[in-house]
Amino acid sequence: MEINNIMVAGSGVLGSQIVFQSAVHGFGVHVYDINEAAIEAAKERLNVLKERYKADLGLTDEVLDEAYNRIVFFTSIEEAVDNVQLVIEAVPELLDIKHDFYAELSEKASDDVIFASNSSTFIPSQIKSFVKNPGRYLHLHFANEIWKFNIAEIMKHEGTEEKVFDRTIEFAKEIGMIPIPIYKEQPGYVLNSLLVPFLNSAEYLVVNGIADPHTIDKTWMISTGAPSGPFAILDIIGINTPYNLAKTKAAAGDEQGKKVAKYLKENFIDKNKLGVQSGEGFYTYPNPAYKEEDFLK
Template sequence: MNIKTVTVCGSGVLGSQIAFQTAFHGFDVRVYDLNDELIGKAKATLSGLQTPYQQDLHATSADTQAALNRIRFFTDLTQAVRGSDLVIEAIPEVLDIKQRFYSELGKVADAHTIFATNSSTLLPSAMMDFTGRPERFLALHFANRIWRQNTAEIMRTARTDDAVFEEVIQFARDIGMAALPIHKEQPGYILNTLLVPLLGAALELVVGGVADPHTVDKTWMVGTSAPIGPFGMLDVIGLTTPYNINRNAAEAFPRRAAVAQYLKENFIDQGKLGVATSEGFYRYPNPAYQNEDFLT
């Protein structure tokens, strides 16, 4: 196994989780973001991850503090990736932003460094030519709350080197993930191929005036015995990602434009981004769907 030092670019909800999970399993981790304000938020987020790791994984405070001690922070991309064996990109789900980022990354990273996008819907082939090293580029997609929802979808392109593909699969296993190899590009990978239509249908029911979010969630939870409904899931994911997904799809699917506008006006513009901001379709830390009488 050649991967020892990992840089995570993008310190949002999932970027921070990827960094902590990787450090928790003994790797040296660098976190890169654009400015000190974002890094400050990341430090607070990472510190807050100690509690769920202790509660859900029964980690000790010494274990989680050791993970934090393995993480360093950078606002200079060159410094962040120098000597890194793997760079995991977790920046906004906007294709031209990712393409520009890889153009810059390819200029400053070491020749041996593997690049992996955590994109949830965009195909790696849409970015690979911007990396300058398509044979050392692929997708490595994590689900939110990765210490519990520990899936890692490793999706290659037609140009990904076989050895790189296998090395990243092993890395995923080494950080405690269920490694799920995907041998052919598929929009949405496996998880989101299944999940995105559900969430999209739920949003369209609400935007179309058919039902309110809580009623949709009650329907799903009662009908399937699921512990959470689609709007609870959206809050966990964070509403920025579904907003960007629907905005990106609006040209091909006009009904998605109404969904994107609904999310923008009612949530994004008001800073209600889901669990991370303590409010989305529900208020946190005690969302209504966890109340005993929610389904009655």
Template sequence: MAIKNVTVAGSGVLGSQIAYQTAYKGFKVVVYDINEDAINKAKDRIKALRHMYKHDIAATDADFEAGLSRISYTWDLAEAVKNADLVIEAIPERPDIKKDFYTKIAKLAPKDAIFTSNSSTLVPSMFMEDTGRPAQFLNMHFANQVWLNNTAEIMGSPKTDPDIYKEIVEFARNIGMIPIQLKKEQPGYILNSLLIPLLSAGEGLWVKGVADPQMIDKTWMAATGAPMGPFAILDVVGIRTAYNITLAQAKNDKDPNAQVLADKLKELLDEGKLGMEAGEGFYHYPNPAYKDPNFLKI
């Protein structure tokens, strides 16, 4: 089956980026979210990508407008998936929400539509039966700033059809991604299996009062030459995503430190400090302190 019509469900930071990148590369895209307010925010997020596409990959205004012209929006789920060849799910990192979503679209999407999840920590076998089409379900995880950090980690379940897997590998290439092909299920895939321990270590130092976020970031950047430390990365990922993952860890593992961290992240959320997308998280944007030439000066 040739993929032509793509539905992206969930229009947060990554969902909006995935939707625009897919449209930019020539596919018709429907963006779905739960209500009109969420859709209006999605439109603003996607329009705000213009500067990055022009600055980072030399896209012209005409190029960017062509991408926009291939996107439509809806908060009607049946309408969103009725013509979908591929549904890319990018909804919150909570198993209960994802299970409910797949149970619903299983009845609404065309029977030959492929479903993929952009989950960063959850494996496809957790949801494959909920989709009603386990052979046509797999995970495709994108990194933030997809136009620059262009990886798509592709992971099937034991029931994923190998031909469907190959089709998604080809789709990833067609939207400008490097297909990272995982041979078996692994929570966290490759990227987050490497990244989350770094972020967790930084968060642990903060929660214990060993150092503040900027000092932790300075240490990592100065000692390794990295362009960002763990808290700058958390701002890019989004504080809400970090909070959802930490809260699930606190509930599942009964880890008191995870609950303390979740509470501290919740305080940031309550203050509207969602990270880079909101203009403030651990840093202020668009000119965060870690990009200041003096940040690492003695």
């Protein structure tokens, strides 16, 4: 099953990373987003990624420019899906938006295209009915800063064709990722099944006045040898994500979720302290305190 060109739908923080990672590894990439403003924002993100790849991976300007030249931008699904063998969907985590996207995509795509969602919220069986060929649908989930934290979690549903599952695992390898095969549906995959309870516990300690974020990070780093703690991780993820998760819990009546949502909104969201992306969150960037030599003293 040959894959030469892919389509990435949605060019936000993670979508743009998937685009550039694939282009750097030699694939032609069709970027789809809803309008020209979104496309212009994507181009800005990709130019920032060039500098990150140069600094973190030591890639040359020539290699990075060649990668960028493999990327083509579209605001039409029909044009974007032409001559691609794999679609990676990274549109907003709302079922209505995903439903509408897949309905149109299914009309325009050829029958042999693999559909893969990067969804971190939903499992494949919640979306598979949106596509015309559920056997060619599965999830391909990436962690943030994928050029450094290079795992790709591949999760199938009961009806996913084995050859589609296997080929997606191979594609992950081809773009420099370590594939994590997931054989049964699991909300949170492997990574978030481990990470989310850890981050929730850290938030609990703060909002209940037990310890401050830097002390909690310091405790974790000294005790485990980890290079960062939970609040440094939240900055990398971006504060909007834990805030939205907390709001969802709060809306369902979870008292702890209400506390976390209030804390994050008042101290971070309202002040545009969104983590690494805005230059400030629990730490200030580009030189956060947890990387200083005396932080653990």
